[in-house]
Amino acid sequence: MAEEKRIIEVQNLRTEFRMKRRTVYAVNGVSYYVNAGEIVGVVGESGCGKSVTQMSSLQLLLSPPAKITDGKVLFEGKKDILSYGSESEEIRTLRGAEIAMIFQEPMTSLNPVLTIGEQIAESVRLHMGMNRKQARERVIELLRLVNIPDPESRYGQYPHEFSGGMCQRIMIAMAMACNPKLLIADEATTALDVTTQAQILETLQEVVKKTNTALIIVTHNLGIVARYADRIYVMYAGRVIESGRAEDIFKNPQHAYTIGLLNSVPRLDDDKTRALIPIDGMPPNLQTESAHCPFLPRCTQALPECQSKGVPEMEERGCGHFAACYNRSLDRSLRISKDTLETKHISEERILDIRDLHMGFPVKGKNYGGRTTLKVLEGVNLYLRKGETLGLVGESGCGKTTVAKCVLRLYAPTGGSILYKGTELTALKEKELRPYRKNIQFIFQDPFGSLDPRQSIGDIVGEPLKVHHLAEGKEAVRRRVKELFEMVGLDYAMSSRAPHELSGGQRQRIGIARALASEPELIICDEPVSALDVSVQAQILNLLESIQRKMNLSYLFIAHDLSVVRHISDRIAVMYLGRIVEIADCDQLYRNPVHPYTKALLSAIPIPDPEVEKSRERIPLLGEMPSVSRRPEGCSFHPRCTCACEACRESIPQLVELKEEPGHFAACPVMYR
């Protein structure tokens, strides 16, 4: 670092939310700084005050209820910007021109009735006083900066004509419009696909380094900060509990919470036998100012002095590495074997056999009255053995969930067959299907949306029992529901609560309990942990694994996060635009991915370890996944493939078994060479 120019320095920031009956101490004395050209990561679970801290420093919170009670925010080492009023002229110029923010939802942040060019030009003209023509040129330059192809013609398009990833690029362009000195990306890539996420972050990194802008990445994803951040602040309960260079934090974490986080996330380069260690409990609700270390109730490595000595202060543990933890000899062993779990029994019997599955949705065509079919699935072949977990991965829109919904017969497939233990499900009528409903269950991505807000959680879990007459009489239902609650680790005393009174993890447990109620043999899990915090994610993954062993369940596990899939799956199928492109044993696939798409997907997943990250080869994906309505001829992947040949453009490659690896199938002609 030749030049150490401080862009922003926050000192001892405190923010409270003063509500009628209670006060929430959301930010409790946070200090941090960011230098020019530096990428700083802020990580922690949700509710730890990451976003509130950023919003407070710019005075973007509504007041009341929010109140900044203490602290200084020095911008470029000059005046404390907190001394400006929250709506003063000074802070508004600062916000638009010097400091810019990018939020999580790109689609809702853009105005749908204005072209994207006009929207970006607006802030350019406002803050830089350019005329129309100059502004247009500047906008095109910006679009080029964030790698939007063909910016001249894209200028006049509306937000709905762009994909989510493209919209996020536009947001970045808008944020960069006035050459800000500081850019804050608040969970900016969380809603995007892993491949798009990688592309966006690469773009951000490139833009920031090119323009010497300071960047704060606020995220819960440890992999992202490991790959991109120079320095990291770990937050917990509205405090920074550890800070330092990325390498130091990951290699030598000095706070029990940081270690807990690292232990709870699955890694792409893991040993298959590593068990996840969740952090039990939940972050504190911050309604009282805690007298001791806020992490103490969840800490497994607490010392007696943690209880008696009050809140620990940040102390230097190495060059620029600070931590607030009394325990100086923390156990950092990341690897604990899964040996404690019962062994899996995978039999050769195929519980589910999907053959040449086709699914099309009728849509209105371009011509008046014309109808075309949107072909989402184009011949999917899969089978699932009893007791095994098959991971199904791919970018969103590739048809993963459609496969699941076809198996559940929520959709009637347009072709092919689905055999459940030899019974053809596609031919059954709704009434005949009912007995099978008991055996095939579903766990949803959004634990809240899948629970009826009007019912108590006890009733929700008891519903399948009533529908299938699995327990007769109130007492029998009650007893069984209690059993199910205990099975998923919930207290039955909560059973009269409504779903909104639970935390995300508890809701997902209810979803699992409901799925287990009818004693199914096959459970389809559609992104069951992607909406959860990392520590809770580990709890749910462990729960799913232990139930599987206990009840000999088979899982079809749909997810976009390959490190999660790798952790839980026995075999993995990779899907692209309605076709399976590669299917193999979990280890085979990670050791020797054959299809270029699989390779690119794997390389897009960041590993929470900066040292590993540095040495990894990154395989970029060209462009974005096209919509199924514009499926390319031949191999669907060829326009994005770096090694596509003539054959790829002409014929559709079939799944072929690799000679040297039995059970490893891939649909790519390149592998024959």
Next chain:
Amino acid sequence: MKDRLFWSAFFAKKAVIICFAVLCLFVLAAVFAPVLAPYSPTAISLAEKEMAPSLKHLFGTDSLGRDVLSRMLYGARISLSISLVSVLIGGFSGMILGTLAGYFGGVVDLVISRCADALISIPPIVLTIAIGTALGQSMLNIMIAVGISSIPGNIRMMRGKVLSVKERDFVTAARVIGEENRWIMLRHLIPNCISPLIISVAMSLGGAIMAEAALSFLGIGIQPPNPAWGTMVSDGMRFLETKPYLALIPGFAIMVVVLSFNIVGDALRDALDPRIRGNS
């Protein structure tokens, strides 16, 4: 336990307690009208016509010398029962038809929605008159006529809500469990879609009282000399300048009842919703 939560949420606000008490008072007055009324509501006494309120006639007398208080008490029986029953008919049918249309879609939706559209295109008062005439004169027929004219609006409201709620994951979850359509509609869709309907039904009570008055005015509704609030308002209108109390007293009663129903309806909606219930 659940019931206690419901009632404590229902009576969380003072206004609700007052309005609920007012409604109870009106209902009691209607039920005990024969005991409470000082005179016969139909007894004509031309010698005492158009008398201002006094101790003898608390609310005065009308143009035929009938005691307004007695007519108000007896009128409460007719007006309250007609308005309540008719909005319940309208609300219930609208709820069922709207849910069916929204949930099943396709032909079911087409038939129900087009019928509703056809009914909406006719002005409600004309529709009520047409149905009233077709069915003939009786209290039940008036209730049906007034009720039917409110069905199309309720269908649309319910259908729209069902269309959005049926796409939610918990409905999918119910289908995955293997629940029957009937069960899904009754247990999941209706409870989650009914809030706007409750509000709309509570608000249409006043309209129902006035619709009944319009029918009476046209000779299809309650016939003189039987008292009803709506008829009393329209009769009293002629004397608004000289004897304003003749229209104001029943008008005020209608206003109080409708206001109370609205507030009680709001409270009912909130108390039924566990999310709002938890916050209050």
